[in-house]
Amino acid sequence: MPKKETKFDVIISGAGPAGSACATFLARKGIKVLVLDKARFPRDKTCGDAISGKSVSVIRELGLEKEIEKNYHAKIYGVTLSSPNGNMFTVDIPERQGLKSYGYCARREVFDNIVFQTASKEKNVTIMQRTQVTGLRIEGNVVKGITATSLENNEALEFDAKIVVGADGAHSPVASALGVNKVENEHYCTAVRAYYEGIGGLTDKIEIHFIDEVMPGYFWIFPLENGMANVGVGMLFSDLKKRNINLKHAMHNAMHNNALFKKRFANAKQAGEIKGWTLPLGSKRRKLAFNGAVLLGDAGSLIDPFSGEGVGNALTSAKLAAPVIEKALRTNDFSENTFKEYEENVWKELGPELETSYKMQRLGRYKWLLNFTIGKAARKKELRDLIAHSLVQEGAMKNLVSPLGLIRMFFL
Ligand SMILES: Cc1cc2nc3c(=O)[nH]c(=O)nc-3n(C[C@H](O)[C@H](O)[C@H](O)COP(=O)(O)OP(=O)(O)OC[C@H]3O[C@@H](n4cnc5c(N)ncnc54)[C@H](O)[C@@H]3O)c2cc1C
Known part of the structure; x- marks a missing residue:
């Protein structure tokens, strides 16, 4: 990029899945975009590495x-769930049109780099790595550009933009400058993860275990390539504070002392x-639209409040933002x-699912309900089928956690 070029139609802060996907969608519509990221790719992103069906679409x-498929990944065909009393069941993701459905587990260092490289190959995309966005240029109440610092030479930079896209993650400087990045303990989660090799009994299913060590919250084992796995635990900020839990200790405790593991x-x-x-959850709706700016992905607090899944929602927000940005320019x-x-x-698109997940997160606080539901699903194929169906059919989970759905579950 010539050094003096400082005016752009669209500037995207953050080249994670949300930012890189949005850049690609825009570039393919013929729109010129500048993407800034403080990291140099490939870069790691702390995550469970599960790439759901929603992401896949x-x-x-x-x-x-x-x-x-050419890079390191594991194909995932189902989910194993367990409850605090050790009940456990496994469901396959139901077939669609006679074909096996699947998701992936792929390290974010690998996955994000694929999305990033795709954006950077688009001729309408200019990328500046190792460039940290520090704030917004706001005139009146209209966003007019951004300020940044080069992490290569400490140079202070300023860029003008007609539209700024905040796709810069959980601690988004763009969301902060817009005044919407307030941490609320009931709507933020924290999670830790590490990679392991040599875990016994790994399958082609992700494992989600509701265990006493991190109630309410969960312990996960997500299989990766070559017998590796991503293992972690996550809990709401508010519960961590209340229970005074150290997540790293809780995770070790689960691995080495829990009878299941x-x-x-x-x-x-x-x-x-x-x-x-940190995981900013979509249990609270954050403002996403501003004069001259929009927020995507974690910067827009769009993570599923029950599963912790955020990549699919980040990609979906990118896809939904692109046509509106195009219209604004037109x-x-x-x-x-x-x-x-x-x-x-x-x-x-995401609201009903986020609301349902929030309900499930609250129901998941009741140990007896988890023991009951997972125990029953372990015994009853009809309930397993219902849960499997709800996992993949959009809107179906809503029926499962509705009062009627809960009654149905009790009497199945
Ligand atoms: C422990 C853990 C486990 C998780 N497990 C899963 C899972 O298994 N599956 C799933 O779908 N989701 C999971 N999530 C959530 C998921 O990681 C996020 O929702 C997802 O990364 C959001 O994508 P994004 O593009 O919005 O943000 P990010 O992936 O965070 O990308 C933001 C980008 O912005 C850049 N950036 C940040 N600040 C600046 C700045 N000042 N200037 C310039 N660039 C900046 C960063 O370098 C980064 O590249 C997990 C999260 C955590 C913490």
């Missing part, structure tokens, strides 16, 4: 599935350090009113 739209972890070796990070109208269409589309 956007990945397919971007044409990335083959690239993912101690044999499986007897010969397991940790590869790399345990890392933790009509030369960068007002909050224009970008409200994006915000409304996000809540239309």
Whole structure:
């Protein structure tokens, strides 16, 4: 990029899945974009590395599935769930149109780099890595650009933009500058994870275990390539504070002392350090549309409050933002009113699911209910089928946690 080029139609802060996918969607519509990221890719992102069916559908739209299959990944065909009293059951993701459905587990260092490289190959995309966004240039109440610092030479930088896209993650500087990044303990989760090799009994299913050590919360084992696995635990900020839990200790305790896992972890070796990070949850709706700016992914607090899944929602928000940004450029109208269409589309597409997940998160606080439901599903195929169906059919989970759905579950 010539050094003096400082004016852009669209500037995206953050080149994670949300930012890189949005850049690709825009570039393919012929829109020129500048993407800034403080990291240099490939970079790690602390995560469980589960790439759900929802992510897969956007990945397919971007044409990335083959690239993912060429790189390290595990294909995931189902879920194993267990309750605090040790009840356990496994469901396959039901087939769609006679074909086996699956998701992936892929290290974010690998997955994000694929999405990033795809964006950077687009001729309309200019990338600046190792460039930290420090704030917004706001005139009146309209976003006019961003300020940044080069991490290579400490140079202070300023760029003008018609539209700024905040896709810069859980601690988004763009969301902070817009005044919407307030941490609320009931709507933020923290989680830690580490990689392991040599865990016994890994399958092609992800494992979610509701265990006493991290109630309410869960312990996960997500299989990766070559017998490796991503293992972690997560809990709400508010519960961590109340129970005064150290997540790293809780995770070790679960692996080495819980009857379900101690044999499986007897010969397991940790590869790399345990890392933790924050999850801004979609249980509280954050404002996503501003005069001259929009927020995507974690910057928009879009993580599923029950499962902790955020990649699919980040990719979906990118996909929904692109046509509205295109329209704003076409009509030369960068007002909050224009970008409200994006915000409304996000809540239309993701809102019902986020609300259902919030209900499930609250129901998941009741140990007896988890013991009962998971115990019953372990015995009854009809309930397992109902849960499997709810996992994949959009909107179906809502029926499962509705009063009627709960009654049905009791009497199945
Ligand atoms: C422990 C843990 C486990 C999780 N497990 C899962 C899981 O298994 N499956 C799942 O779907 N989701 C999971 N999530 C959530 C998921 O990681 C996020 O929802 C997802 O990464 C959001 O993507 P994003 O593009 O919005 O943000 P990010 O992936 O966080 O990308 C943001 C980008 O912005 C850049 N950036 C940040 N600040 C600046 C700045 N000042 N200037 C310039 N660039 C900046 C960063 O370098 C980064 O590249 C987990 C989260 C945690 C913490």
